[in-house]
Amino acid sequence: MALPPDATVADAGEFGLIEAFTALFEQGEHVLIGPGDDAAVLRIRNGHVVVSTDLMVEGRHFRRDWASAEDVGHRAAAQNISDINAMGGSAHSLTIGLAAPADLPAAWALDFARGFAAECASVGASVVGGDLTRADEIMVAVTVIGSCTQAPVVRSDAVAGDVLALTGRQGWAAGGLAVLGRGFRSPRVLVEAYRRPQPPYAAGRIAAEAGATAMIDVSDGLLAEAGHLADASGVAIDVRRSAFDLAEPLVAVGSALGADPLQFILGGGDDHALLATFPDAAAVPDGWLVVGAVSEGSGVTVDGGEYDGPTGWTHF
Amino acid sequence: MALPPDATVADAGEFGLIEAFTALFEQGEHVLIGPGDDAAVLRIRNGHVVVSTDLMVEGRHFRRDWASAEDVGHRAAAQNISDINAMGGSAHSLTIGLAAPADLPAAWALDFARGFAAECASVGASVVGGDLTRADEIMVAVTVIGSCTQAPVVRSDAVAGDVLALTGRQGWAAGGLAVLGRGFRSPRVLVEAYRRPQPPYAAGRIAAEAGATAMIDVSDGLLAEAGHLADASGVAIDVRRSAFDLAEPLVAVGSALGADPLQFILGGGDDHALLATFPDAAAVPDGWLVVGAVSEGSGVTVDGGEYDGPTGWTHF
Numbered sequence: 001m002a003l004p005p006d007a008t009v010a011d012a013g014e015f016g017l018i019e020a021f022t023a024l025f026e027q028g029e030h031v032l033i034g035p036g037d038d039a040a041v042l043r044i045r046n047g048h049v050v051v052s053t054d055l056m057v058e059g060r061h062f063r064r065d066w067a068s069a070e071d072v073g074h075r076a077a078a079q080n081i082s083d084i085n086a087m088g089g090s091a092h093s094l095t096i097g098l099a100a101p102a103d104l105p106a107a108w109a110l111d112f113a114r115g116f117a118a119e120c121a122s123v124g125a126s127v128v129g130g131d132l133t134r135a136d137e138i139m140v141a142v143t144v145i146g147s148c149t150q151a152p153v154v155r156s157d158a159v160a161g162d163v164l165a166l167t168g169r170q171g172w173a174a175g176g177l178a179v180l181g182r183g184f185r186s187p188r189v190l191v192e193a194y195r196r197p198q199p200p201y202a203a204g205r206i207a208a209e210a211g212a213t214a215m216i217d218v219s220d221g222l223l224a225e226a227g228h229l230a231d232a233s234g235v236a237i238d239v240r241r242s243a244f245d246l247a248e249p250l251v252a253v254g255s256a257l258g259a260d261p262l263q264f265i266l267g268g269g270d271d272h273a274l275l276a277t278f279p280d281a282a283a284v285p286d287g288w289l290v291v292g293a294v295s296e297g298s299g300v301t302v303d304g305g306e307y308d309g310p311t312g313w314t315h316f
Numbered sequence: 317m318a319l320p321p322d323a324t325v326a327d328a329g330e331f332g333l334i335e336a337f338t339a340l341f342e343q344g345e346h347v348l349i350g351p352g353d354d355a356a357v358l359r360i361r362n363g364h365v366v367v368s369t370d371l372m373v374e375g376r377h378f379r380r381d382w383a384s385a386e387d388v389g390h391r392a393a394a395q396n397i398s399d400i401n402a403m404g405g406s407a408h409s410l411t412i413g414l415a416a417p418a419d420l421p422a423a424w425a426l427d428f429a430r431g432f433a434a435e436c437a438s439v440g441a442s443v444v445g446g447d448l449t450r451a452d453e454i455m456v457a458v459t460v461i462g463s464c465t466q467a468p469v470v471r472s473d474a475v476a477g478d479v480l481a482l483t484g485r486q487g488w489a490a491g492g493l494a495v496l497g498r499g500f501r502s503p504r505v506l507v508e509a510y511r512r513p514q515p516p517y518a519a520g521r522i523a524a525e526a527g528a529t530a531m532i533d534v535s536d537g538l539l540a541e542a543g544h545l546a547d548a549s550g551v552a553i554d555v556r557r558s559a560f561d562l563a564e565p566l567v568a569v570g571s572a573l574g575a576d577p578l579q580f581i582l583g584g585g586d587d588h589a590l591l592a593t594f595p596d597a598a599a600v601p602d603g604w605l606v607v608g609a610v611s612e613g614s615g616v617t618v619d620g621g622e623y624d625g626p627t628g629w630t631h632f
Binding site: 128 | 531
């Protein structure tokens with residue numbers, strides 16, 4: 001599609017945009033019919049089909065002045081692929097719905113689709129379908145489909161005596177978001193962590209094979225997610241402050257903003273780290289950090305007591 | 317959830333709403349893990365997995381003064397299930413994303429979910445997951461997953477010599493929409509057809525088994541969809557005016573609004589009728605109406621000539 005640089009999505013038109021989007025979406029071998037028909041058709045081998053869906057709304061989940069369109073595309077794909085990861089599965093197919101104002105630059109929509117496609121391609125997944133429509137604000141709706149070759153790991157099977165472990169960067173995206181919220185652009189490594197999370201995509205399946213008893217991805221805050229595990233499993237979880245490495249950029253941001261850097265780790269989401277329970281420390285795979293313990297009871301504590309900092313994010 | 321009748325979604329809270337929604341969503345036997353974990357997990361027998369996704373935005377795809385929340389829920393599910401129907405498949409699992417203003421009545425959200433669940437249940441499909449978030453306007457994002465036990469029927473395999481056939485009510489929803497647009501509420505049967513389409517859900521699989529060469533569901537207008545078939549297949553399609561039954565309510569609306577009632581049939585969508593091509597009239601299953609013919613060439617004609625009425629709907 002040859003469009004002037006200031007063309008809007010309305011100028012490009014629905015079918016022009018669909019054509020341009022589709023050209024960006026390479027189809028994997030499992031895709032029998034990709035975008036362009038009433039539905040996509042996938043060849044799936046035996047095993048479980050794993051499905052998740054997420055919405056992102058401009059101003060609430062992203063800001064165009066804080067992240068590029070490509071960044072937003074990467075994040076939209078990453079947070080969905082991560083949900084399949086947290087079941088011990090592998091994502092293979094995604095659909096993308098984009099609602100946008102008529103005056104949205106077509107270049108923004110195309111860059112968004114480019115980032116989305118690149119994140120999917122990084123795990124070998126295909127963008128198999130989508131929908132475009134006009135709205136007053138930008139909304140992105142993603143559904144991801146994956147497969148699970150072993151039993152999926154749910155939130156509800158942690159038991160007293162398990163250890164709690166974490167893998168992936170944690171707190172970096174929250175640090176980056178705090179920096180952006182104060183009008184700064186550095187430390188750049190944290191801002192980049194917010195803009196393009198790097199979830200530990202391979203770790204979910206490995207944890208499942210290693211015998212993880214429960215697992216969740218950290219999108220709403222570490223303590224909030226630990227709370228979801230505790231509630232679903234009917235157990236208590238204690239998190240140890242001393243378990244965490246305070247990476248240098250987090251320390252720097254903490255002192256610049258006058259905040260305890262640990263609050264980014266305990267309260268932050270958006271990195272899409274994985275939090276899981278294992279029967280004992282010996283079962284915890286390489287690359288995971290033991291950060292707490294599961295016992296009888298209910299609720300989440302930090303070093304045995306209540307935590308009074310921010311613990312996460314709610315949507316209404 | 318016991319809420320006062322004037323409670324908003326913000327009053328209900330994210331987790332309260334999720335709990336209330338989930339209670340409405342009965343899970344079929346194929347659902348190993350339903351809503352509430354990072355992802356849903358489905359047991360799927362061998363065969364193709366069929367996927368489609370759609371967005372609906374308030375003011376553009378529905379109006380709260382023209383349809384009840386339950387109606388909007390029914391329609392949101394119906395238009396997605398219909399896409400699986402149009403491939404010759406059967407829908408088994410849907411996800412539902414709802415973005416809504418904080419002051420949306422919680423009762424609206426729950427009635428919407430109730431209608432959505434009822435439409436899914438009518439075909440034996442389960443609502444396996446979803447997402448809720450705040451936005452300035454109501455946006456609904458649905459993804460449907462189905463299975464196809466025979467080869468899926470695509471848009472691109474019609475050939476010259478095929479007949480074009482239609483099944484399901486066609487034009488009734490467009491008639492109802494025209495009535496509502498003029499501020500009327502009758503004929504009630506048309507208004508109801510718009511509010512709660514009754515797509516011919518069983519017909520897609522039967523058409524596939526009968527040897528349909530190409531198929532599409534009529535959501536954007538009959539001639540527009542015939543155009544999609546013609547373009548994708550590289551053929552010409554001629555539609556015959558005399559083929560259509562002019563149902564009495566359509567005639568009544570036509571004379572009340574001073575419009576040709578055939579324009580609702582040729583230009584209308586939203587009933588989610590099915591349009592398909594078959595090798596000959598003998599192959600057309602019971603309940604289908606032969607409405608045209610496929611020949612070499614390109615484009616869509618009506619009675620051999622150009623049609624100058626409205627042909628459909630575009631999204632930007």
